[in-house]
Amino acid sequence: MVETSKYSVINIRRYLNSENPKLGENRLLQVLSGFSCPKNPDVERFLKKNSIEFTKKNQSVTYLVFDISNMRMVGYFTLALKPLTVRGDTVSNTVKRKLLRVSELDEKSDTYTMSAYLIAQLGKNDSEKDGEMITGSELLELAWDKIKEMQYLCGGMVAFLEAENEEKLLSFYHNNRFLQFDTRQTTSSKDEPHALVQLLRLL
Numbered sequence: 058m059v060e061t062s063k064y065s066v067i068n069i070r071r072y073l074n075s076e077n078p079k080l081g082e083n084r085l086l087q088v089l090s091g092f093s094c095p096k097n098p099d100v101e102r103f104l105k106k107n108s109i110e111f112t113k114k115n116q117s118v119t120y121l122v123f124d125i126s127n128m129r130m131v132g133y134f135t136l137a138l139k140p141l142t143v144r145g146d147t148v149s150n151t152v153k154r155k156l157l158r159v160s161e162l163d164e165k166s167d168t169y170t171m172s173a174y175l176i177a178q179l180g181k182n183d184s185e186k187d188g189e190m191i192t193g194s195e196l197l198e199l200a201w202d203k204i205k206e207m208q209y210l211c212g213g214m215v216a217f218l219e220a221e222n223e224e225k226l227l228s229f230y231h232n233n234r235f236l237q238f239d240t241r242q243t244t245s246s247k248d249e250p251h252a253l254v255q256l257l258r259l260l
Contacts, residue, residue, distance in 0.1 A: 064131070064191065065123045066199055069112055082109065088121065088130060093184035100180035104133055108178075111135075117177050122199060124190050131191040134200040135178035136207075141217055142170045143257070147238040155259055159214045173215040173257070174204045197233050205260065214260050219253040230256050 072085035089108070094101040108119040117137035124131050143160075145153055145167035153169070160171035179196060204216050219241060220226050227237065235256035243250050 063125060064195070064199060065125050065128070066203065067121045067123065069108065069119045069121060073109065073112065085109065091130060091184060092133070092180075092182050094180045095183060097180065100178055103135070103178050104180065108133075108135060117175075119178070120200070120203060122191065122196060129190070130182050132181040132196045133178070134176060134180075134196060134203075136200065136203060137175045137177050138172055139175040140170065141173040141175075141215065141257075142168050143238055144168055148236070148257075152236070152259065155214060159212075171215060172213065173217050174207060174213060176200050176204075176216060176218040179218075193229060194233055201258075208260050215257055216260065217255060217257040219255050222252055222254050227254060227256075234258050 069085060072080045072088075073082055075081055086109075089105050092101060092104055104119065108117075111117045112119055117135050119133055119135045121130050122132045122134070123129060143156060148156070156169040156171065160169040162169055176197075179193075179200060181191060181193065181196060201216070207213070218230070218235065220230060222240075231237075235258045237254055237256050239255045240252045241255055242252055
């Protein structure tokens with residue numbers, strides 16, 4: 058359980074939609090410039106180069122996390138709604154029964170297709186005391202709390218994410234109640250294609 062009084066979670070639309078001269082896109086860019094994540098350059102690149110555009114286009118929404126004691130940004134996460142297909146042979150019968158409530162079942166291929174909440178990005182700000190001002194589990198739980206708010210408003214039952222196939226990273230997600238169900242090949246034109254592990258968690 059995250060001590061919510063310790064952190065403030067702010068949707069970047071609060072900056073983008075504001076007429077307050079102390080906010081606005083320029084102020085947001087200043088805030089984002091202070092984020093550093095040398096362990097995962099893609100996380101840093103997305104925040105600084107894509108998060109604003111993606112939010113404006115409603116492709117995803119990025120949330121900044123601040124330590125209330127000093128209002129320094131300690132991390133961020135990005136959420137989106139995406140179609141998801143799960144093969145029946147990759148999950149337990151209990152999970153399949155729950156998926157049936159919110160999905161379309163193709164009996165021939167034994168696949169369940171649904172809309173799901175995607176945790177598209179999750180990153181700690183290493184420029185703030187080497188990222189020690191918030192734990193990865195706390196950041197993930199804040200994202201989960203936001204997903205639960207969305208579920209209250211519009212329903213749904215499944216959240217998922219994709220991660221590099223690294224033992225330490227997968228162990229972290231397993232410890233936070235995410236279950237591996239498949240892999241996906243990347244199709245980026247910039248990097249060599251490689252497999253991402255897909256993990257889900259039921260609400």
